[in-house]
Amino acid sequence: xxxxxxxxxxxxxxxxxxxxxxxxxxxxxxxxxxxxxxxxxxxxxxxxxxxxxxxxxxxxxxxxxxxxxxxxxxxxxxxxxxxxxxxxxxxxxxxxxxxxxxxxxxxxxxxxxxxxxxxxxxxxxxxxxxxxx
Amino acid sequence: xxxxxxxxxxxxxxxxxxxxxxxxxxxxxxxxxxxxxxxxxxxxxxxxxxxxxxxxxxxxxxxxxxxxxxxxxxxxxxxxxxxxxxxxxxxxxxxxxxxxxxxxxxxxxxxxxxxxxxxxxxxxxxxxxxxxxxxxxxxxxxxxxxxxxxxxxxxxxxxxxxxxxxxxxxxxxxxxxxxxxxxxxxxxxxxxxxxxxxxxxxxxxxxxxxxxxxxxxxxxxxxxxxxxxxxxxxxxxxxxxxxxxxxxxxxxxxxxxxxxxxxxxxxxxxxxxxxxxxxxxxxxxxxxxxxxxxx
Numbered sequence: 001x002x003x004x005x006x007x008x009x010x011x012x013x014x015x016x017x018x019x020x021x022x023x024x025x026x027x028x029x030x031x032x033x034x035x036x037x038x039x040x041x042x043x044x045x046x047x048x049x050x051x052x053x054x055x056x057x058x059x060x061x062x063x064x065x066x067x068x069x070x071x072x073x074x075x076x077x078x079x080x081x082x083x084x085x086x087x088x089x090x091x092x093x094x095x096x097x098x099x100x101x102x103x104x105x106x107x108x109x110x111x112x113x114x115x116x117x118x119x120x121x122x123x124x125x126x127x128x129x130x131x132x133x
Numbered sequence: 134x135x136x137x138x139x140x141x142x143x144x145x146x147x148x149x150x151x152x153x154x155x156x157x158x159x160x161x162x163x164x165x166x167x168x169x170x171x172x173x174x175x176x177x178x179x180x181x182x183x184x185x186x187x188x189x190x191x192x193x194x195x196x197x198x199x200x201x202x203x204x205x206x207x208x209x210x211x212x213x214x215x216x217x218x219x220x221x222x223x224x225x226x227x228x229x230x231x232x233x234x235x236x237x238x239x240x241x242x243x244x245x246x247x248x249x250x251x252x253x254x255x256x257x258x259x260x261x262x263x264x265x266x267x268x269x270x271x272x273x274x275x276x277x278x279x280x281x282x283x284x285x286x287x288x289x290x291x292x293x294x295x296x297x298x299x300x301x302x303x304x305x306x307x308x309x310x311x312x313x314x315x316x317x318x319x320x321x322x323x324x325x326x327x328x329x330x331x332x333x334x335x336x337x338x339x340x341x342x343x344x345x346x347x348x349x350x351x352x353x354x355x356x357x358x359x360x361x362x363x364x365x366x367x368x369x370x371x372x373x374x375x376x377x378x379x380x381x382x383x384x385x386x387x388x389x390x391x392x393x394x395x396x397x398x399x400x401x402x403x404x405x406x407x408x409x410x411x412x413x414x415x416x417x418x419x420x421x422x423x424x425x426x427x428x
Contacts, residue, residue, distance in 0.1 A: 087217045094224040101192075101231035108238035115245040122252040126259055 035077045036086035043070050043089040046096035055099040058106035062099035066092050163206035166215025172200050172222040179230050188240070189232035196225040295338050299331075301417065307345075308417040310335060312373065317411070322368035324376050332373065335415055336380040346386040348416045349373050354407035355394045367391025373413050 047066050055063040069092035076085035176196055180186050186193075203222035207215045301308040312331050317324065324332070339345065351366030351373075370389035378384050399406035 084213075087213075091217065091220055091224075094221055094228070098224050098228050098231065101228045101235070105231045105234040105238065108235045112238050112241055112245060115242065115249060119245065119249050119252050122249065122256055126252065126256050 033080055033082040036073075036082055036089055039086045039089035039093070040070075040073060040077070043073065043092035043096065046093040046100070050096045050099040050103065053100050053103045054107075055096075055103040058103040059099040062095055062102060066096035066099055069095055163208045165204045165206055166212065166219055168216070168219035169200070169203040169222065172203055172219060172226055175223070176200050176226045176229075179226060179233070182233075184237050185230065185233035188234075188236035189229050192225070192229035192232045196222070196229040199225040292342070295341065299334050299338055306416050307419045310415040310417065312413040312415060317369055317372075322365060322372050324372050329376070332376055333380070336377060336382060338417070339377070339382050339386070342417075342420070344420050346388070346418050347377075347382075348388045348390060348418075349377075350414045350416065351389070351391045352396055352398075352410060352412050352414065353394045354397070354410040355401040356407065359394060363391055363393040365391075366393050369413055373415070 043066075047063070047070055050059070050063050050066065069088050073085045073088035073092055076082070076088055176193075179196075180193065199218070199222040203215070203218040205218070296303065296308060299308070299310050301310040303309075310331075312335075335347075339347065349370045351368070351370035353362040353366045353369075355362070357365070367389070368391070370391055374384070374387045374389040377387055394401075394410070397406075397410040398412070399409040401407050401410060
């Protein structure tokens with residue numbers, strides 16, 4: 001009678017220890033999560049870079065979304081949801097990089113449009129001078 | 134009995150567990166998250182665009198990695214991670230596309246620059262041609278101006294020669310030509326034959342300068358009554374006009390006026406004085422446009 005009873009106790013003890021371990025682990029995760037500083041900094045730098053490149057003019061939608069994502073990341077940090085904060089920060093960074101890339105593209109194309117227009121004007125003028133003679 | 138029940142129950146439990154496991158397995162079978170396929174399609178399109186594929190190798194490599202990550206099968210609890218990966222992949226593909234477009238635009242600029250240079254060269258060539266033409270035109274304009282200036286000078290010299298020949302005096306009223314008394318005998322108003330050489334010079338002048346009109350004024354000395362002298366001066370002026378008309382000068386250009394004895398040039402108390410006072414004076418108008426342009 002005693003022996004099986006002991007065995008039973010032993011099993012119970014093991015279970016209790018395991019459960020406590022799981023609870024402890026979960027508790028550790030929930031109570032001291034490190035803020036994703038690296039991702040947040042990278043996102044902030046990317047947004048600033050886009051702003052300096054005049055993305056507000058050439059890629060306003062993308063820049064707006066990057067700012068929005070960054071704000072969401074910050075509030076996720078406040079809500080202690082660090083996984084979400086890290087992801088939102090990365091999304092903000094990539095979105096800001098897209099804003100910069102599209103700004104560069106828009107500027108490059110604008111230069112070409114100007115050049116093309118200039119060439120047309122030149123040709124038109126030549127045509128006119130040609131007609132006058 | 135108990136054992137039997139246990140066994141049956143055990144079997145039932147086992148079956149239920151197996152079913153649950155199978156169901157759970159079906160529901161959470163790892164698969165690529167939604168949107169990953171679209172990201173792949175977009176990337177493939179970019180990679181097969183001949184204008185863009187080669188123009189942003191680093192960004193394209195990044196995009197490829199991100200898409201591959203997004204395509205990794207995930208079980209249901211990881212849906213958020215999947216969505217995150219798809220988001221990142223999609224944006225990286227877009228970034229690659231934008232970078233490639235930038236590069237493409239930059240590469241095209243060389244071509245546009247060549248075009249512009251060609252256009253400028255053409256324009257310069259045309260300008261040079263035009264300038265050459267303009268120079269030729271200017272030269273011929275200058276020649277024409279010089280020619281007309283020469284002509285004007287010649288005309289002016291001509292006029293001066295004519296005026297000199299007439300022995301006329303340039304005054305505000307015009308050219309004043311004093312014909313003297315040699316034309317008429319005392320008391321007579323018909324022009325003496327053989328005394329017309331001065332008048333003929335006037336005819337030549339008026340023929341040459343057909344825009345000028347002439348006022349012909351008759352003057353007398355104080356011999357005789359004032360009335361008769363008035364009449365005589367008028368008749369003498371008329372006689373000169375008649376002579377000029379006879380020589381072909383239009384009568385409309387000629388006005389004859391008798392001034393009588395009241396505008397003597399010299400004293401009437403000597404023979405020579407009276408001779409100076411008996412005279413016909415032709416006042417030739419300055420042409421209106423010429424005097425206007427002179428001012």
